[in-house]
């Protein structure tokens with residue numbers, strides 16, 4: 001009898017284990033907004049972008065700064081008030097056929113770029129409309145109880161008001177700080193917090209690039225990489241700039257799982273201010289390496305018109321979406337070039 005049972009177990013083991021290993025490489029099934037069913041392994045690389053499916057516009061996000069509702073306190077201090085709403089039920093088609101559950105601040109990944117001036121009183125009315133607990137944790141200097149770590153904000157309408165003096169000058173991330181932290185960050189609960197110096201920086205064409213990764217098959221490895229969430233977006237929609245104009249990029253690395261990211265600019269070098277805290281650049285380079293939440297300010301201008309790549313020099317990342325093009329023109333009224341492709 002025992003022998004018979006052992007034989008049966010042995011036979012079932014042979015059939016069960018291959019089934020499990022096959023399941024690991026099987027396509028996953030996603031339900032689209034319209035109720036259609038799409039299968040994907042999450043490894044679709046550089047598909048042709050379908051504009052009609054967009055829910056997030058990386059071109060709009062690039063140059064959009066939220067300065068809040070401004071008022072002046074009796075002592076002359078400027079107060080900037082923001083309302084930030086967290087949700088965790090949105091689906092974003094990050095690439096055709098790849099639908100990903102994003103967790104959002106004010107409906108986008110990254111959340112809004114919050115921009116203030118050093119010394120302002122920052123007031124954030126935070127509302128958690130998600131199904132999980134969330135918080136807002138700002139990098140920078142503030143009292144412990146405003147750190148968004150221990151003051152957990154409950155789901156389904158929980159509220160908290162963060163209030164602190166803006167500082168130090170620089171570019172900082174903000175993100176949810178509820179455990180498991182990796183899960184809350186990788187789903188998209190982060191954004192950029194810029195603290196301007198009281199004496200404003202030199203006028204420039206300013207933009208924000210959040211370097212992020214997307215783990216669309218939930219195996220704690222990224223399937224896609226991007227500047228501002230949508231893989232290959234700025235390759236197919238080049239960022240138009242003009243010659244001899246100062247360009248200032250606030251860059252923040254929010255990639256999880258991979259220890260480093262980097263940023264290489266073609267045909268040029270940039271002045272780099274780590275964390276943006278100093279008025280004098282630390283480097284003049286065409287390559288920076290960034291660990292988790294490392295960030296800084298890049299400044300450069302182009303002398304010659306044409307198209308120039310910027311991308312991760314970690315080639316795996318650029319081939320999985322973290323690549324873009326600056327289309328440099330003498331005059332923005334020049335006709336747009338079409339069919340720009342990486343490698344042409």
Ligand SMILES: [Cu+2]
Nearest residue numbers: 134176178184
């Ligand atoms: Cu969270």
